[in-house]
Amino acid sequence: MDAAPMLQDAEIGFPIPPGVYAETVTEVQHYSDSLFRFRVTRDPAFRFRSGEFVMIGLPNADRPVFRAYSIASPSWDEQIEFYSIKVPDGPLTRYLQRLRVGDTVLMRRKPTGTLVNDALLPGKRLWMFATGTGIAPFASIIRDPETYEKFDEMIVCHTCRTSQELTFGRNLLNDLKNDPLVGELSPRLTLYDTLTREDWPRVGRQTDLMASGKMFSDLGVPPIDPDTDRAMICGSMAMLNDTKAALESFGLEEGANSRPATFVVEKAFVG
Ligand code: A2P
Numbered sequence: 282m283d284a285a286p287m288l289q290d291a292e293i294g295f296p297i298p299p300g301v302y303a304e305t306v307t308e309v310q311h312y313s314d315s316l317f318r319f320r321v322t323r324d325p326a327f328r329f330r331s332g333e334f335v336m337i338g339l340p341n342a343d344r345p346v347f348r349a350y351s352i353a354s355p356s357w358d359e360q361i362e363f364y365s366i367k368v369p370d371g372p373l374t375r376y377l378q379r380l381r382v383g384d385t386v387l388m389r390r391k392p393t394g395t396l397v398n399d400a401l402l403p404g405k406r407l408w409m410f411a412t413g414t415g416i417a418p419f420a421s422i423i424r425d426p427e428t429y430e431k432f433d434e435m436i437v438c439h440t441c442r443t444s445q446e447l448t449f450g451r452n453l454l455n456d457l458k459n460d461p462l463v464g465e466l467s468p469r470l471t472l473y474d475t476l477t478r479e480d481w482p483r484v485g486r487q488t489d490l491m492a493s494g495k496m497f498s499d500l501g502v503p504p505i506d507p508d509t510d511r512a513m514i515c516g517s518m519a520m521l522n523d524t525k526a527a528l529e530s531f532g533l534e535e536g537a538n539s540r541p542a543t544f545v546v547e548k549a550f551v552g
Pocket of ligand 1: 412413440441442476477478486487488517519520521523524
């Protein structure tokens with residue numbers, strides 16, 4: 282039992298648990314029946330490193346359900362952005378998908394995660410491998426000037442089932458050109474998006490395109506080399522395992538905050 286006092290929020294009706302921020306929704310954008318993004322206010326005391334995740338929940342129960350969400354906005358942004366799937370029976374997303382501007386979102390105060398620049402050794406080229414909503418932490422990382430200081434080139438590989446699911450990533454890359462901090466640097470970033478269940482200029486899983494070498498010839502870059510290339514992976518467990526094996530076959534080694542190396546891994550939020 283936590284001894285810290287519970288603050289009562291008159292408008293919400295449920296107590297706000299200790300150790301969380303109660304933030305206000307400022308924007309909601311739906312992409313499809315299964316995907317949306319939203320932005321919330323940010324407490325000035327909240328600090329995180331681009332690429333980290335936090336636990337979020339809703340003030341709709343005495344003991345709210347919290348789930349890990351990658352922060353999709355960079356660490357310098359005045360607000361916090363999240364990108365989410367909608368699961369009809371999901372313990373959190375069944376409610377989260379109905380968010381409106383002005384609603385309250387609970388956010389635990391402590392961010393964490395391994396998809397951070399600090400967990401990678403310096404290199405020439407940064408690969409960011411994502412499937413589905415696994416692109417969220419990379420939306421943060423590619424808007425952080427530190428990433429451009431550390432790497433000459435960046436490639437975001439995003440594989441989804443249908444073209445609707447690519448919209449978030451494509452909009453992100455388009456908007457990056459006008460970004461106040463990294464807009465001028467954005468030509469150093471390439472989006473390589475592929476589809477597995479619809480026609481598209483690039484079809485197939487990124488892992489297969491890597492194994493066949495087509496990804497490298499399409500991009501006009503040499504195959505992954507531990508001397509020059511670094512990588513971050515975010516997706517389902519199966520995708521993480523397959524991508525990890527592919528990177529290890531090129532000689533890359535998994536790192537962590539305490540021991541930086543040549544690639545890092547994080548499981549995408551799934552429920
Ligand atoms: P596929 O359509 O061939 O299963 P999911 O929604 O199942 O997480 O999948 C999201 C995207 O990731 C899909 O395009 C899917 O391809 C792809 N994918 C699923 N599993 C893997 C994997 N092990 N390695 C690479 N891509 C994967």
